[in-house]
Amino acid sequence: MKIRRSLVPVLAAGILATNVIPALAMGSGNPYQDAQTGLNYVVYQPSYTVGLTLKTFGMTTCGVGRDESVSVQYGTGKKSLTLTESSAKNICPMNMMLIRGATRTVVNKPGAGSLAGTQVVTISVGIPRAQLNQFFAHLVPKYTAK
Numbered sequence: 001m002k003i004r005r006s007l008v009p010v011l012a013a014g015i016l017a018t019n020v021i022p023a024l025a026m027g028s029g030n031p032y033q034d035a036q037t038g039l040n041y042v043v044y045q046p047s048y049t050v051g052l053t054l055k056t057f058g059m060t061t062c063g064v065g066r067d068e069s070v071s072v073q074y075g076t077g078k079k080s081l082t083l084t085e086s087s088a089k090n091i092c093p094m095n096m097m098l099i100r101g102a103t104r105t106v107v108n109k110p111g112a113g114s115l116a117g118t119q120v121v122t123i124s125v126g127i128p129r130a131q132l133n134q135f136f137a138h139l140v141p142k143y144t145a146k
Contacts, residue, residue, distance in 0.1 A: 036142040041087035048138035062092035079126035088117035
């Protein structure tokens with residue numbers, strides 16, 4: 001009986017591992033790098049996030065025939081930053097409402113190769129301008145020439 005009881009968790013772990021490993025192998029583990037695949041504009045990843053941790057990462061549909069936009073949230077509450085990236089050629093229409101005390105910043109970053117440039121929009125709360133400038137200065141393109 002002892003052997004059977006200890007065998008069940010081992011079998012369950014084995015089944016779980018065989019299901020998880022292929023899923024992990026499909027992506028790079030970096031959501032920004034994975035998002036770059038299939039988009040017609042350069043995706044930029046911040047290497048400096050104002051000390052905030054990544055809370056959410058997603059893609060937003062921008063309409064028929066348009067690339068999706070990258071939508072990211074860093075931090076929460078009194079200190080947060082929402083980052084949205086879309087093609088500078090076909091800007092994704094988004095309804096980003098400002099709350100009191102929030103700052104909207106729009107920066108256009110260059111394209112590379114056959115990829116269009118990127119419009120980067122942030123909505124920040126509780127982040128000084130100097131830190132926002134550092135954030136934008138440390139956006140790293142995920143595009144790699146082939």
